[in-house]
Ligand SMILES: Nc1ncnc2c1ncn2[C@@H]1O[C@H](COP(=O)(O)OP(=O)(O)OP(=O)(O)O)[C@@H](O)[C@H]1O
């Protein structure tokens with residue numbers, strides 16, 4: 001058995017009285033896509049934000065390539081090659097696509113000044129791959145549609161050679177064609193050996209793209225299953241009733 | 250909407266001209282408003298408003314507020330406010346005045362007029378301002394006290410620290426070399442003003458064409474050559490026109506005679522000389538260029554605007570927004586100290602009420618200049634233009650003979666109206682923020 005790329009072990013975090021994540025363990029292997037499912041407020045986003053450095057867990061450990069990782073900030077996560085597409089997209093609305101894509105990692109000229117031309121050129125390259133219809137490079141991203149904004153967030157996560165990719169509802173605002181391109185992108189990244197956590201409410205998407213699914217309910221892990229072992233209805237049962245397949249209600 | 254189906258003849262063409270030139274219409278509007286203001290005052294003062302003498306005075310009166318306004322842009326862009334700038338200016342001014350008149354001559358033993366006095370005083374002042382600013386930033390960034398409260402407290406504290414340090418007395422006269430930063434006492438003279446103007450014009454044109462070359466190197470669309478040349482022409486004309494105006498203001502002959510007498514010479518018959526560009530204005534230009542470079546071309550500037558646009562996104566991108574707050578307030582403090590140099594040198598002493606109400610002028614300048622209080626939006630040139638508009642309004646009304654209370658009523662109303670116009674403009678142009 002290979003060592004997992006990521007292992008989140010017994011993670012707990014609460015906000016005030018609410019246990020948003022309650023002793024949850026999930027793992028992820030290279031070249032694997034793991035779906036995270038659950039009702040609204042189940043704790044999916046909170047769990048992956050612990051991995052991306054946005055939150056610090058109250059208890060629990062994170063292992064990356066078998067070694068314990070200390071992730072106290074988004075910067076730390078980036079150092080472990082963890083890239084995240086946040087559900088809220090986390091874009092600075094007043095800046096253009098290129099500035100957002102390179103935010104925190106700007107390309108600079110030999111004088112140390114930001115090289116907007118170079119950054120825009122790189123952005124044009126990657127957007128040509130992800131969303132060929134995208135043309136609004138000069139406007140602030142507040143002038144973009146929801147799907148265009150999502151494309152920018154996706155581009156930012158895949159541009160920097162992630163090893164671990166977190167996608168929190170990456171296709172929620174995308175049209176059918178763009179959604180298909182993201183699905184193809186996921187397949188391609190998977191082939192390159194990335195591990196991907198995919199959060200989605202679309203069970204079909206998840207069944208098509210994922211190797212395993214982990215289901216959460218009220219902050220707790222209901223269970224993790226290989227997709228070939230379960231039906232859509234089994235998964236629905238896990239999400240809604242919180243019961244494992246084969247278990248009596 | 251309806252106006253798309255019935256296009257006004259000529260409107261499309263006009264818009265496309267502005268589009269081709271890629272001129273910021275908001276900037277154009279502000280320049281337009283400023284010009285109208287100047288012309289109106291010029292008419293009502295029988296041509297006294299736009300004399301070289303008044304333009305010269307207007308610019309030296311604007312410098313202190315304009316320098317601080319550039320720093321206020323960054324503060325407001327990051328969704329903070331600084332109400333303490335006038336008080337901070339007073340504290341820095343008090344510290345520098347005491348260095349020059351008491352501490353350096355008496356405690357350290359440098360003879361009065363020693364060339365190191367102004368240097369050491371200025372350095373101490375800059376350090377004081379930067380440290381106090383950084384302290385404010387730390388309270389805001391790391392202890393999460395709202396900037397409004399920190400700097401409201403700061404206003405009371407530093408205004409009265411200045412008072413305490415000086416026992417409320419006017420301190421002067423300041424070191425003669427120090428005074429060259431005040432305006433009239435330190436100007437470049439005719440030749441050097443032309444040289445500085447020429448360098449500035451050449452640099453501006455070089456930057457325009459450099460950015461064009463870079464754009465085409467990446468294969469991005471560029472404006473047509475004639476547009477580039479037109480803009481360069483306007484920029485060069487504006488710079489040289491400004492220098493010519495300053496150079497047209499001649500030093501009064503009485504003053505010239507005295508200057509010759511001081512050197513033990515007699516003024517030749519018919520001798521004239523111009524003030525030229527004040528060193529304080531040169532200082533403002535350098536600050537403006539430096540702050541614009543920070544805003545547009547450095548990581549620090551990028552992070553300032555990103556944090557103002559979406560603090561959470563900035564944080565998630567690995568930007569240390571707390572430290573950023575410290576840096577922004579420290580920069581504001583340093584600029585307050587710089588303004589303190591200019592303001593006290595202009596008065597040739599430190600007075601207890603120096604910088605009073607400057608916080609309001611500075612915030613107004615930044616806001617009139619298009620800085621959005623919601624954060625994420627603002628320009629350095631806008632803030633400077635805003636400061637110029639405020640100062641013109643104030644001195645113009647004084648020249649026309651408007652009563653003092655009425656002057657302030659008008660300034661207050663203009664501030665509110667300017668923000669309203671800005672909101673309407675942004676809605677029209679479809680910008681979200
Ligand atoms: N910053 C916060 N402060 C307080 N409570 C929070 C915070 N973030 C999340 N919560 C709470 O934690 C719980 C889990 O939220 P989370 O965002 O992880 O849900 P989710 O599974 O991602 O839901 P969705 O499908 O709606 O995105 C919710 O009850 C939410 O109210």
Ligand SMILES: [Mg+2]
Nearest residue numbers: 044045046087
């Ligand atoms: Mg969520």
